[in-house]
Amino acid sequence: MATEGLYNDWLDRLLSGEATAPDFVGGTFVLGLVHTSYAPTTGSFTTDDFWNDLSGDHLATISHTSSMVSVVVNGGIVSAANTQFTSVFADGQAKDVVLYNDEPASDATRHLIAYWPVNVTPNGGNITIQWDASGTPGRLFKLGGVDE
Numbered sequence: 001m002a003t004e005g006l007y008n009d010w011l012d013r014l015l016s017g018e019a020t021a022p023d024f025v026g027g028t029f030v031l032g033l034v035h036t037s038y039a040p041t042t043g044s045f046t047t048d049d050f051w052n053d054l055s056g057d058h059l060a061t062i063s064h065t066s067s068m069v070s071v072v073v074n075g076g077i078v079s080a081a082n083t084q085f086t087s088v089f090a091d092g093q094a095k096d097v098v099l100y101n102d103e104p105a106s107d108a109t110r111h112l113i114a115y116w117p118v119n120v121t122p123n124g125g126n127i128t129i130q131w132d133a134s135g136t137p138g139r140l141f142k143l144g145g146v147d148e
Contacts, residue, residue: 004096006141007112009049022101022113024078025071029113030084030102031129033094033122051100051110067102068140077142083129088122095119095131099140114141 022029034054048054062104070081088094099114120127131138 002115004116005011006143007048007115008046010111010113011112018050024068026074028102029071030100031066031068031085032098033085033088033127034096034098050108050112051059051098052107053112054098068099072084075142076144078140079138080131080140082131085127085129086089087124088127090122090124093119093121094127125126 006067012018032051032054048142066085067081068080068083072079083097095117097116097118098112101111101113114130118127131140
């Protein structure tokens, strides 16, 4: 699954030195399932910057998270094993997966990093997100450089 988008605020802070370089391998990065009411647009990637921007209605029925595992960073590519959300309750539809940094103590300081559309209907069972198979583990996103 290819990345739909990277959030501008995180990229701007990273590239301008305002944000500490993320440690995707040793850090705590979480993927959250978000409800169909979240409708990211080009503008959302500019205005949404922290996890609290997705609170309330967007997470009302899903609000399920899973940490990334088997993370590898190589050549500007962040890869990880497929992600499994376990026992996702069946009272809504998950539209998107959002990657954010879970290390800060407050949702108001947890940077949104990337977003992928998934459009699945939870049924109480597990949901597995299969990342782009062009790498092992699967490729989540690439920052710069030339594709090989």
